[in-house]
Amino acid sequence: MNKEMEVEKMGKTREEKERNEQQEEIIISNPEVVPILFHEKKGFILKMLIDKEMTIIDIKNKTGMNPGTIKRHITDLLKHNLIFISREKINEYSILMKFYRARAKKFIIRITWPQ
Amino acid sequence: MNQKTQKKTIGESTKTDFKVSFTMLKENYKAFIATELFAIVAFLITYMVLFSILSLIYIILPNLSVSDLFVSIKQNYNSSRLFVALITLLSYIVLVGFLNCQYGLAYDIFSSGDMFAEFKSSFSYFRKHWWKYVLLTFIMGISMFIPDRRFIHPVKITSITSVEITLVITLRILQFVLSWIFLVIFSITLPSVTAQGSFTKSFDESFKILKENPKRLITTWGVYFLVFQLPLLVFSLLTISLTVAGIDIILIRIMLVFVVLSYLLIIFIGMPMRALLATRIYNSLIFANVQKTEGETEKKEIMNKKKEQNE
Numbered sequence: 227m228n229k230e231m232e233v234e235k236m237g238k239t240r241e242e243k244e245r246n247e248q249q250e251e252i253i254i255s256n257p258e259v260v261p262i263l264f265h266e267k268k269g270f271i272l273k274m275l276i277d278k279e280m281t282i283i284d285i286k287n288k289t290g291m292n293p294g295t296i297k298r299h300i301t302d303l304l305k306h307n308l309i310f311i312s313r314e315k316i317n318e319y320s321i322l323m324k325f326y327r328a329r330a331k332k333f334i335i336r337i338t339w340p341q
Numbered sequence: 342m343n344q345k346t347q348k349k350t351i352g353e354s355t356k357t358d359f360k361v362s363f364t365m366l367k368e369n370y371k372a373f374i375a376t377e378l379f380a381i382v383a384f385l386i387t388y389m390v391l392f393s394i395l396s397l398i399y400i401i402l403p404n405l406s407v408s409d410l411f412v413s414i415k416q417n418y419n420s421s422r423l424f425v426a427l428i429t430l431l432s433y434i435v436l437v438g439f440l441n442c443q444y445g446l447a448y449d450i451f452s453s454g455d456m457f458a459e460f461k462s463s464f465s466y467f468r469k470h471w472w473k474y475v476l477l478t479f480i481m482g483i484s485m486f487i488p489d490r491r492f493i494h495p496v497k498i499t500s501i502t503s504v505e506i507t508l509v510i511t512l513r514i515l516q517f518v519l520s521w522i523f524l525v526i527f528s529i530t531l532p533s534v535t536a537q538g539s540f541t542k543s544f545d546e547s548f549k550i551l552k553e554n555p556k557r558l559i560t561t562w563g564v565y566f567l568v569f570q571l572p573l574l575v576f577s578l579l580t581i582s583l584t585v586a587g588i589d590i591i592l593i594r595i596m597l598v599f600v601v602l603s604y605l606l607i608i609f610i611g612m613p614m615r616a617l618l619a620t621r622i623y624n625s626l627i628f629a630n631v632q633k634t635e636g637e638t639e640k641k642e643i644m645n646k647k648k649e650q651n652e
Contacts, residue, residue, distance in 0.1 A: 282455045293457040314454055319361045320625035324454030 248276075248312075252330035257337055259306045267291070268299045272308060272328055279312045279325040300326060308333070354625075355560045362617035365450050366610070368457070372446050373613035375460040380439030388432040395424050434475050441474035442466040443613055444535045447620035452536060466535065473534045477543070481527045482520070506585050510578055517574050521566045525558050526551060531616070532623035550626050557626075561618060569611035573603035 254260065262268050271285060282300065286293045303309040304326075312327035366373065445466025446458035529550050533543035551558060576599040583593050 282457065286457075293455070294459045297455060297457075297459075311454075316628055319357065320451065320621065320628050321361075321456060322452050322454045322624075323456065 248327055249330040251332040251334055253334045253336050255336050256306075259308065260335055260337065262302060262306055262308065263333060263335070265299075267295070268303060271296065271299050272303060275303075275309050275326055275328040276331055279327040281323050281325055351556045351560050354557055355564055358561050358618050358621055359564065359614075362614055362621055365447075365617050366613050369446065369450060370613075372458040372460045372463075373443055373616075374609065376439060376442055376446065376463045377608060377612065379460070379463070380436050380442075383439055384432050384436035387435045388428060391428040391431060395428060434471070437475050437478045438467050438471035439463065440612060441470075441478060441531060441616075443616035444474070444531045444620060445470070446613075447616040448532065448535045450617070451620050451624045469538070470534060473540045473543075474531065476540070477527065477530050477534065481523050481530075483523060506582070509581060513574065513578060517566075517570065520570070521562060524566075525555075525562050528558065528562060528615075528619045529623050532620040535620070536623065546623075546627075550623070554626055557622065561622060565611075565615065565618060569607055569614070573600065573607060576600045576603050 254263070263272070270289070274280060274285060274288065280288075282293050282296050285291065285296050289296075300309070304311075307329060309326050309328050311324055313325040315323045315325070317323055442463035445462060448466075449458040449462055450456055527547060529547035530543040533546040534540060537543070537546070576596055580593060580596040580600055583596060
């Protein structure tokens with residue numbers, strides 16, 4: 227019983243770890259996700275998030291894009307599981323900062339048609 | 342020595358409160374200004390629409406005519422007064438509800454994790470908290486119900502006695518001091534209600550923070566009042582005094598320009614700053630308390646709980 231719980235716990239931890247860590251590569255087989263990768267701005271943001279974790283304001287400072295637009299792209303990337311919230315930090319001015327990171331360093335597209 | 346350090350810390354906290362809030366206002370001024378302008382326009386539209394409806398009622402009802410509303414107001418005094426009060430109240434709810442959505446914008450900046458605010462999120466805060474915002478503003482603004490200039494009849498303003506003018510000035514100053522006291526006591530309720538959603542709990546949190554950090558609240562809101570509210574008090578009192586003394590009309594007009602400028606200062610900088618300052622104080626004290634008692638992990642959990650409650 228204890229062992230089961232332990233295994234379950236370990237499984238959960240591994241799952242959580244996978245959820246919160248950048249993987250080497252991810253295979254994309256969902257055709258809906260492909261246009262997002264090739265979207266000019268979403269792709270650009272994703273590329274930046276592959277290199278390092280960033281907040282929306284970091285992205286804004288680097289690209290000069292409107293934070294509202296960035297937020298919408300980020301929401302879309304989150305929805306399609308291409309990025310994740312890697313960290314939440316409260317800075318010295320008591321402002322909560324959310325850091326985003328790409329799910330993988332490399333995205334491989336593998337689509338068969340017809341499925 | 343300890344007292345000196347304490348004073349320095351509070352002074353520094355107030356300085357940081359203003360510095361951070363002003364930086365955030367500069368970076369997000371579009372969202373705040375848009376919310377204020379929308380609130381004003383929505384107020385005017387609501388007032389005009391309701392007034393049109395009221396006029397229509399007066400036209401349709403055979404016993405009444407529109408002139409009853411404007412000319413024969415004395416004959417229908419009670420009904421007219423009731424309708425006008427109702428219209429004003431409904432319009433006021435729209436105005437205050439929307440103006441206080443600035444607390445939602447401040448919440449987006451300080452607590453959402455994204456560090457910026459968008460005008461459109463004001464609508465979701467209005468939908469969620471409008472009645473709480475209106476009630477809390479009513480409680481905070483009770484001192485405004487002290488009659489001041491209403492003591493002076495516009496026609497008789499030049500023939501006012503010195504006792505009356507002293508009374509008006511005293512009441513104005515009393516109103517000013519009381520509104521500062523009410524702000525110190527209840528300022529945290531608005532960011533609290535935005536963060537955790539409960540009306541009654543916002544009072545608990547507000548009183549708890551006031552009990553633990555009275556100096557910080559007194560200093561920050563003291564400085565706020567000196568910067569944003571004092572100019573209006575000074576210029577309006579000067580205008581009243583000059584009018585009563587019958588001094589040069591040009592000087593009075595200049596004073597009136599300063600009164601208008603003071604109002605604009607309050608509306609376009611003072612109000613967003615109030616929302617940002619209150620939210621910043623709330624955040625820093627809540628986080629500091631959590632840090633002191635429970636540590637980093639719990640701090641995140643509390644934030645998540647707050648977010649869930651808010652959603």
